[in-house]
Amino acid sequence: MDTLEIDATELQAITQLLDKLEGTFERLDTEEALHQVAVHAHELPSRLRLALNAFRLERMSGVLRIRGYQVDDDRLGPTPGHWRESRNPSPAHREELLLVMLSSLVGDPFGWATQQDGRLIHDIIPIQGHEQEQMGTSSEALLTWHTEDAFHLLRGDFLAFSCLRNPYAAVTTIGFVDTLKLTDRTRSVLAQPRFNILPDNSHKAKNNSPGTAESFAYVEEMLNNPAPVAVLFGDLDKPYIRADPYFMTVQDGDDEARAALAELADAVEDDMHDLRLEAGEFCFLDNFRVVHGRKPFKARFDGTDRWLKRVNVTSDLRKSRGARTSAGSRSIH
Template structure:
């Protein structure tokens, strides 16, 4: 695939260099949350191919497109092994540790990777693959049901600026759906309504205790902030930033609408615009999909999981351009988990 504004494809030399770099680093650090690795990420990321660095920098500075992709990585399927049955209880680091490091290197080109104490038991890098018990749920681990498009962690004031998905494998070519905002199809009245803080967005179920390991009151305390957000029901605006070129946050499956018919009309117009422009971005094996969480919503089409070790397996990282912004929710300045 040729390189363009929405993707960059590594040439064979670049792909080899990146694979060798990630393998070498996996022997030098203990895990994806190794403090020394997190400290060294910006320096290490400077060793990535110059053209890749330039592509992501241009994507970030242009602040126009909702997503881009870096394609053509060599992922050793024999080393990585079968798609797991569940993320819980897995040995860390696993055999795919080099790919997790590479995910963090790309994160460092855009900002700082961070995670949630309330997701996947506080792991900094998340697994996304089908889990039989969740196949009908609105979760990344689902499969049978459409994963409704959404802003990642739309409910939270410290949600990620970018989301990076790395495809270890995707044999069924399952698409990620990506939708951007075309303001030209919204009236001034609708835009005014969408800039008003009058909509409520609840946390999605991946942040709830029932989808994490909670064996003590101390572990339950991780969810205090999330539960407070649920209880307070603070209204938020769906558009923000520049009136001429706004950002958006929206999560239809977990939203409550106000009683105001004008606000409801504006919301329906927004959803219609996003639906009309929805695109399918297939992250094939060896692809990294980078989503601007202010510019685009994303979801996933349904698919039939086999649960035989060959299913789609992605790695996910959240990225912030300002780690200090969330300091009140991190135990210490060194901690990358919000809780």
């Protein structure tokens, strides 16, 4: 993992930039705001911009932690009990603004019409009733390692988090694909389109408000009729990954693919790293080069729970033009 510690001078520059901009953008999810914010990102301290560019160009491990920003915990108020209860204007507007600025330096933020009612910026918080689910909103269950939105052809290249609070130091887990120990034979099987990846539950209509998502047609299609895909791709010596074992199957009778997937799961689990996100920390994951999950934790449901903001980032918005709710929108369906 790579870590950048923001120093006092940089913190002052960031604070001044946020002071200047926070009143300008009431919403961050409009075409205009996203354009403007991406340009203001170039006013951030150069060490941050250099680090994010190095991250984008794969000159780093695939995890970049940016530490040293201070969150005003009182301003945030209680952690919401559900992402639907998130307030507007957001009490975390400054952190969301900084998250979108930083994200704009690695690509372009986007969201899903089928997730969190189409919001661009997600709240990752424990939700009562979801304790045992395989979702960011669960708590007591182990969140099995995964590529984010692995089922989707247009999944993000990167994933960005802002940690607002994590009082009990819940652990995000990270697996680095660069250093995975797999036999050549297994690599070659994993590189063949012999695996089905079903949509995870966060994309299902039952976990969105009725009528809010533009269309669940693609998600339905992927549920009922998943096209077989490869798990490893790119350069097989240093592969990219696309996997979410909890939601994966192989064709009936394809024991070789099943064994390769099991070997991959063992290799990833043997070398998982703990990441305890702290309040004020921003964290970027390379969604092609690392997988992530989360260890179980006990949520409190009293307004003091862990609270992350999350945004998906793509290297190429143009690829999804026909799959967004309109050509100008950032919402894929």
